[in-house]
Amino acid sequence: MYRSMEYGDTARVITPADATEHRLGTVTDVTYSTPHTTHARRYTLRFPGGIERSFPADHVVRCTRADDHAALEAAFTNACVALRDACRIAHDYDPDLSVGTVSLIRRLVDLSRLRLGLTLNPSGAAGVAEAGSPNTRNQGGGER
Structure with a gap:
């Protein structure tokens, strides 16, 4: 109707x-x-x-504002995934760029926790709202 x-x-x-x-x-x-x-x-x-x-x-x-909260949650989760992936690429490209990207991820995680009560976990550990799939590679590039 x-x-x-x-x-x-x-x-x-x-x-x-x-x-x-x-x-x-x-x-x-x-x-x-x-x-x-x-x-x-x-x-x-x-x-x-x-x-x-x-x-x-x-x-x-x-x-409604509840719709806004859901949209922000999705946007911040997507941003965290994108920054996490960029950080992995930046690590091989330029260590200083990687450090700056990690700083952005940290600020995004803190902001989403403080203002939205959302727990973003860039590493994807179980039990929390995940921001993408977990990192299953070790430092040498092989599987854990």
Whole structure:
């Protein structure tokens, strides 16, 4: 059953065009197809900072802070995996680059733990939220 969003609902733009549209917005106005229908044609969203923009109804989706948390968890996990893999490549390429990459991983792990309560484990040890597959190679390049 279709149910349009109402004033005060939170929503996100499906394909954001800029940094503002990536943020969670609040519905401040709804334009309906006809005066006697509940099918919305356009929504006006107010973003943090007071910026208001109107979008066709099919360009916006209902979204909550819980959805934001899940999206951040996935993004930070993917970033941790990418940095872990970059660190492995950097280790052979340039030791200083490897040290800098490890520093980024450490900061990402600390930030996600402090602000989201998420446990990222770049090494992939069992029992925690893993950020990718475990490292099964030893220093010499062979399997453990």
